[in-house]
Amino acid sequence: MGLINTPVGVMLPQIALYTAFGVFWMRSFLRSAPQALIEAARIDGASSLRILISVLLPPARPAILTLATLYFIWSWNEFLLALVILQSPEVQTAPTGLGLFVGERLFDVPGLSTGAIIISIPTLVLYVILNRKIISGILQGAVKG
Numbered sequence: 001m002g003l004i005n006t007p008v009g010v011m012l013p014q015i016a017l018y019t020a021f022g023v024f025w026m027r028s029f030l031r032s033a034p035q036a037l038i039e040a041a042r043i044d045g046a047s048s049l050r051i052l053i054s055v056l057l058p059p060a061r062p063a064i065l066t067l068a069t070l071y072f073i074w075s076w077n078e079f080l081l082a083l084v085i086l087q088s089p090e091v092q093t094a095p096t097g098l099g100l101f102v103g104e105r106l107f108d109v110p111g112l113s114t115g116a117i118i119i120s121i122p123t124l125v126l127y128v129i130l131n132r133k134i135i136s137g138i139l140q141g142a143v144k145g
Helices: 007-031 035-043 048-056 058-076 080-085 094-101 109-143
Strands: none
Touching: 007 058, 007 080, 035 048, 048 058, 058 109, 080 094, 094 109
16 A cells, blocks of 8 residues: 555554544543533524534633644554554654664663653643643543532
């Protein structure tokens, strides 16, 4: 199918893996929305799409942001799938590139440590910037009931 050594070859399996979790996550959040609010929008003549866009999505922003952040972190840290599909040294993800520091019998510990720190910086920065939204998105479904 021509997916070896292509970004699409890595993206398609990840989409298949993460979609089920995303559907479960958003379904559980949207089911906890107040039914009175949805019924009021229906009485006002809103279509299903308008209810989704105007009534359900604005309060779901923290949940969507949390889900997007989790997707980014999981995709950024993907190692095994990228190792199998991306066989050329020119086309690699950061974690698989870090694997180049490991040899058969010896490995460069300072280089490996430095590479691991550099690779973890984007996820750490993203979490530091969005940590309050992520925590509120995780807790939103937990306190409703």
